[in-house]
Amino acid sequence: METFQDSVREHLLVVNEDVDEYAKTESEMKIRVRDLVRESDKGVPILCKVNVDIPRGVIMGVIGPSGSGKSTMLRALNRLWEPPEGTVFLDGEDISTLDVLTLRRKVGMLFQLPALFEGTVADNIRYGPQLRGRKLTDSEVYKLLTLADLDNSFFNKSGSELSVGQAQRVALARTLANEPEVLLLDEPTSALDPISTQNIEDVLVKLKKNRGMTIVMVSHSIKQIQRIADVVALVVNGEIVEVLKPDQLSEAKHPMAQRFLQLSS
Ligand SMILES: Nc1ncnc2c1ncn2[C@@H]1O[C@H](COP(=O)(O)OP(=O)(O)OP(=O)(O)O)[C@@H](O)[C@H]1O
Numbered sequence: 519m520e521t522f523q524d525s526v527r528e529h530l531l532v533v534n535e536d537v538d539e540y541a542k543t544e545s546e547m548k549i550r551v552r553d554l555v556r557e558s559d560k561g562v563p564i565l566c567k568v569n570v571d572i573p574r575g576v577i578m579g580v581i582g583p584s585g586s587g588k589s590t591m592l593r594a595l596n597r598l599w600e601p602p603e604g605t606v607f608l609d610g611e612d613i614s615t616l617d618v619l620t621l622r623r624k625v626g627m628l629f630q631l632p633a634l635f636e637g638t639v640a641d642n643i644r645y646g647p648q649l650r651g652r653k654l655t656d657s658e659v660y661k662l663l664t665l666a667d668l669d670n671s672f673f674n675k676s677g678s679e680l681s682v683g684q685a686q687r688v689a690l691a692r693t694l695a696n697e698p699e700v701l702l703l704d705e706p707t708s709a710l711d712p713i714s715t716q717n718i719e720d721v722l723v724k725l726k727k728n729r730g731m732t733i734v735m736v737s738h739s740i741k742q743i744q745r746i747a748d749v750v751a752l753v754v755n756g757e758i759v760e761v762l763k764p765d766q767l768s769e770a771k772h773p774m775a776q777r778f779l780q781l782s783s
Pocket residue numbers: 558559564582583584585586587588589590591
């Protein structure tokens with residue numbers, strides 16, 4: 519049976535035709551999660567020993583039944599809750615030892631519904647760099663708008679004038695202004711129409727191809743995952759039970775994963 523490492527290797531070999539370029543797995547992994555657990559305040563298990571390796575420069579889709587722990591897992595990766603020491607590593611470094619703001623600049627996050635700040639689109643996009651004492655030039659803001667598939671007319675618009683799909687792309691441009699290496703996305707298109715969804719998906723694929731960004735996306739849409747993900751993690755009852763290629767989802771072995779996939783397709 520092909521293992522996850524084989525799938526990753528195969529994927530990376532496609533991306534990277536030079537076989538020697540495929541370094542041994544550890545250094546190719548952008549994020550590693552080891553025995554990550556979380557319980558609720560009442561002691562109910564939410565995550566039970568999550569283990570996963572997320573290769574650099576790929577889009578990993580995360581799917582699974584409602585309440586299985588997908589968002590909780592995603593949120594650990596940029597410390598929206600504090601994972602225990604020695605459980606989450608970015609480029610081999612334990613994230614609990616990193617400065618949290620530096621971590622969040624490197625590992626950006628986009629939520630289901632965009633929450634823009636007061637002010638113009640440009641103000642929103644400038645927000646992150648400004649916190650670090652750097653004001654983006656107008657031309658840098660225009661570039662970020664283009665990257666998020668928005669035209670220049672958005673520069674001076676206020677957040678309240680935008681549709682949800684447009685606001686989501688502004689939120690994406692605002693996250694990209696921090697030049698993240700990893701993007702975490704929690705159902706980023708579930709509130710969007712099909713055209714806005716496609717716009718966001720196109721941007722994500724371009725970010726991966728052109729910038730080598732590592733993207734982890736929770737989605738309820740298996741079709742979406744099949745359109746853009748390179749690997750898919752199946753989460754069931756607080757565990758990653760399988761990691762497969764999108765076209766192998768029908769081969770999932772875990773009974774709950776099989777049932778979920780059958781009902782979702
Ligand atoms: N802070 C918390 N305290 C207590 N329980 C929590 C907390 N956060 C999440 N949970 C519980 O943990 C479980 C997993 O929640 P989570 O939001 O991670 O699931 P999910 O797979 O993302 O679900 P959905 O697909 O519905 O968004 C749920 O039962 C949820 O009620």
